[in-house]
Amino acid sequence: MMRPTLKALATAGLLTGAIAIGTAHAFTLEEFTFEDPAKTHEFRDLVGKLRCLVCQNESLAGSQASVAQDLRKEVYRMMREGKSRQEVVDFLVERYGDFVLYDPPIKPSTYVLWFGPFLFVGFGAFLLLRTLQRKKEEPEQDLSETEQERLRQLLAKPGNQQD
């Protein structure tokens, strides 16, 4: 009875150990601090707005990819040297392309991306307005003589009165 429990305990211990080792290697932003808290804040804001190229749905701030760590170090180094935010962004775009930006610039190759949705909305609005216009132009058909008569009869019926 004792043995399986021990075994389970040992396995659990090993697993926890493995997890501990795993997290020990995790990259955090803790190592990137400046004397000026405002700069630290700006660094975190900037790496949060840059995209990791390896795991494409993560920002440079959150990614555990080793390339992301290299780039965080590079951004940190540049900011320590006193480079401006724009200089850091230009440095990365020059090498990796607009892809590193979560907020792509407006230029001919991104016109569809930026203005496409407005085109769709405009086209939809045009169709909607036109359909509504058509509806208005076609007047509803009047009832014929016999139908009018039947309607009057129905309305006149005492049983149909609402109370």
Add this chain to the structure above:
Amino acid sequence: MTTSASRALIPLGIFLALAALLFYGLGQNPREIPSPLVDKPAPDFALASLKAPDRTLTKDLLRGKVSLVNVWASWCPSCRQEHAELMRIARENDVQIIGLNWKDNRPEALQMLQRFGDPYSEIIYDPDNKTGIDWGVYGAPETFVVDGDGIIRHKRIGPIDQQVWESEIRPIIERYSAKKS
């Protein structure tokens, strides 16, 4: 009657166009991010050689003939997969293959070459991702085609196999080799 019938086909047409667009999108590889460096001069570098640590390699390596600059590492399975193809290319073609040993360590990198052969005429040793960042490398393997004037002409992301070599890389090498002579 005919107008209303053809009008009824409009939504179907829009649907088919959208379906075709989305289907095309399925065939695209989102990992292949176009490099802004294509048709620009290759970034400078000055790093130690992997094979001879006391020698410094610079961009002068790339002048005079078309080169393949292949980013690789011993920890990268796809690099091992493409290694045999690089060996074949080096054997059968007159193209210089420069290695960029990326985020690796010297003993393991040399060991891999010892086991699987060495297709590279020179290897730039970049353990700290210095030149890698300048070249916009974000994974291995990646391969750049650099012409004789040191201009990057193409970037291949992912391993090279025979089909990629024949249809994608070789034509570019031939185009820029011909221009030189």
